[in-house]
Amino acid sequence: xxxxxxxxxxxxxxxxxxxxxxxxxxxxxxxxxxxxxxxxxxxxxxxxxxxxxxxxxxxxxxxxxxxxxxxxxxxxxxxxxxxxxxxxxxxxxxxxxxxxxxxxxxxxxxxxxxxxxxxxxxxxxxxxxxxxxxxxxxxxxxxxxxxxxxxxx
Numbered sequence: 001x002x003x004x005x006x007x008x009x010x011x012x013x014x015x016x017x018x019x020x021x022x023x024x025x026x027x028x029x030x031x032x033x034x035x036x037x038x039x040x041x042x043x044x045x046x047x048x049x050x051x052x053x054x055x056x057x058x059x060x061x062x063x064x065x066x067x068x069x070x071x072x073x074x075x076x077x078x079x080x081x082x083x084x085x086x087x088x089x090x091x092x093x094x095x096x097x098x099x100x101x102x103x104x105x106x107x108x109x110x111x112x113x114x115x116x117x118x119x120x121x122x123x124x125x126x127x128x129x130x131x132x133x134x135x136x137x138x139x140x141x142x143x144x145x146x147x148x149x150x151x152x153x
Contacts, residue, residue, distance in 0.1 A: 037071035056147035061137035080117035
């Protein structure tokens with residue numbers, strides 16, 4: 001082998017690179033979860049209506065809300081771990097900065113709770129997706145929208 005000696009900076013840089021790659025993967029996963037949610041919600045409602053004798057009922061709306069909720073939770077978990085990875089990167093950056101002569105501070109990242117992960121700006125998508133379903137459920141509950149009558153052949 002060579003006489004090259006691995007330094008703490010080298011190790012921290014490698015750690016930062018690995019954490020950055022993992023953070024990007026988590027970010028991509030969160031975006032894919034949103035796309036998959038938008039893709040799954042309509043067929044789910046259609047499938048539930050098909051099994052409900054082709055009648056519009058509460059199960060159609062509830063299935064939509066459940067799909068949105070499950071994807072929201074999955075996205076929140078991904079977002080939470082994405083932020084945790086960034087916090088770990090900050091620790092490694094700070095260690096590298098402490099070894100420098102110049103002063104430097106990593107970008108501030110506040111501690112993120114699971115609740116804050118579920119209710120942040122990137123989760124607005126699910127609220128916007130769930131709002132029309134909730135409105136339709138309320139309208140259905142008050143009889144403003146009704147299931148169309150099935151005509152027998």
